[in-house]
Amino acid sequence: MNLLEKYDIDNVIKISASNPAKRDCQFLRVVLKQVRIKNTIRFQAEKFTQKQVFHDNIPTEKLTEYLNSNLVGNFKQICVVLPNKIITYLFSSSGKVKVLENAVATNPKTVLSQNRRKKYLLSEGDNIPALVDLGIFTKEFKVVNSMYDKFKQINRFVEILDDVLKQTEQKEITLLDFGCGKSYLTFIIYHYLVNICKINAKIIGYDLKNDVVENCNKLAIKYGYDNLHFIVADVTKDKLCEEKIDVVVSLHACDIATDYALNYAVQNNVPYIFSVPCCQHEVNSTINKGGDLDVLLKYGIVKERVSALLTDSVRALLLEDMGYSVDVMEFVDLSHSPKNLMIRAVKKHAVNNKNKAKIEHIMQQYGFTQKLYSLLYIQ
Ligand SMILES: C[S@@+](CC[C@H](N)C(=O)[O-])C[C@H]1O[C@@H](n2cnc3c(N)ncnc32)[C@H](O)[C@@H]1O
Numbered sequence: 001m002n003l004l005e006k007y008d009i010d011n012v013i014k015i016s017a018s019n020p021a022k023r024d025c026q027f028l029r030v031v032l033k034q035v036r037i038k039n040t041i042r043f044q045a046e047k048f049t050q051k052q053v054f055h056d057n058i059p060t061e062k063l064t065e066y067l068n069s070n071l072v073g074n075f076k077q078i079c080v081v082l083p084n085k086i087i088t089y090l091f092s093s094s095g096k097v098k099v100l101e102n103a104v105a106t107n108p109k110t111v112l113s114q115n116r117r118k119k120y121l122l123s124e125g126d127n128i129p130a131l132v133d134l135g136i137f138t139k140e141f142k143v144v145n146s147m148y149d150k151f152k153q154i155n156r157f158v159e160i161l162d163d164v165l166k167q168t169e170q171k172e173i174t175l176l177d178f179g180c181g182k183s184y185l186t187f188i189i190y191h192y193l194v195n196i197c198k199i200n201a202k203i204i205g206y207d208l209k210n211d212v213v214e215n216c217n218k219l220a221i222k223y224g225y226d227n228l229h230f231i232v233a234d235v236t237k238d239k240l241c242e243e244k245i246d247v248v249v250s251l252h253a254c255d256i257a258t259d260y261a262l263n264y265a266v267q268n269n270v271p272y273i274f275s276v277p278c279c280q281h282e283v284n285s286t287i288n289k290g291g292d293l294d295v296l297l298k299y300g301i302v303k304e305r306v307s308a309l310l311t312d313s314v315r316a317l318l319l320e321d322m323g324y325s326v327d328v329m330e331f332v333d334l335s336h337s338p339k340n341l342m343i344r345a346v347k348k349h350a351v352n353n354k355n356k357a358k359i360e361h362i363m364q365q366y367g368f369t370q371k372l373y374s375l376l377y378i379q
Pocket of ligand 1: 234
């Protein structure tokens with residue numbers, strides 16, 4: 001099968017595969033994005049398991065072969081995003097394929113060029129060499145086209161962080177980043193706090209992946225970021241920093257890694273939390289029919305989204321119970337990331353448990369489990 005037969009590969013912005021066809025499918029989701037490296041178009045694939053993300057680089061001439069061996073047959077839904085439309089292939093278990101075509105109102109490339117003109121806290125053209133090595137900036141400090149969404153996300157994250165932290169006027173900040181991955185965010189926060197705000201910041205990024213952590217440590221040394229360190233750790237079980245921490249951040253830390261970040265903050269009395277969750281599988285895989293909201297559980301995709309919202313609502317309510325003042329906000333527009341909810345929490349008062357009974361009631365009624373609840377009240 002050739003999913004791209006009718007389309008010019010150069011026009012393919014993104015391909016995403018979701019809804020695994022088999023229970024034992026190795027990956028839950030695969031996203032391929034077009035990137036331009038030295039004027040050559042390639043595709044970068046991110047393959048998501050429950051806990052990790054793996055990457056592949058695919059030359060355009062191998063794209064169809066890659067799609068056929070990795071996506072077709074393994075997922076029930078594959079979307080191809082073109083500048084003016086999204087083609088959705090739906091595969092039934094009997095082997096039938098349904099193709100849907102939806103026009104997109106605005107050409108994403110137009111949005112891209114419009115957004116490029118916006119002024120952010122950190123701007124295109126700023127001399128941040130680490131971002132060149134990380135692939136966000138070109139050597140001329142221009143945002144790499146395909147990294148524009150990431151640039152927007154990390155910039156907005158820093159803006160929100162800055163809004164809160166500038167009120168404290170702290171001159172020393174220790175911050176932990178859970179599931180830092182390639183650490184675009186971690187580097188940019190360090191650069192902003194140390195080089196721009198002249199704050200004495202110490203930052204540690206945790207991630208499962210050895211190679212990524214090694215590379216980030218090399219970059220930190222290369223740029224003289226003396227108080228920026230990366231540590232290989234499974235945040236769900238390894239011993240983490242025992243110093244006094246001021247801020248916990250997580251950006252798209254997979255599934256329950258987010259709960260461990262929030263729990264760490266609660267247990268260690270961390271005053272500020274900025275967390276953008278991702279792939280909230282736990283509730284989705286445990287929730288059952290059980291009440292007035294059953295209508296939301298019938299269709300897989302609706303159930304997945306409801307479960308994600310339920311997860312983040314429960315997390316926010318639990319943080320309130322733990323004495324935090326909490327906001328759940330869209331930190332970037334949906335067009336920049338579908339995972340665009342941020343939980344922002346500031347420790348303000350004592351533990352009160354005022355939402356606990358409400359949460360327990362709904363968990364019991366629908367039979368789902370939620371890791372932050374278990375970490376706070378069961379373990
Ligand atoms: C989607 S990536 C996000 C990376 C980065 N924060 C960003 O937004 O670019 C999620 C990262 O979380 C890491 N991760 C997932 N579970 C983890 C765990 N239990 N402990 C440490 N890192 C974890 C993965 O290895 C992966 O690098």
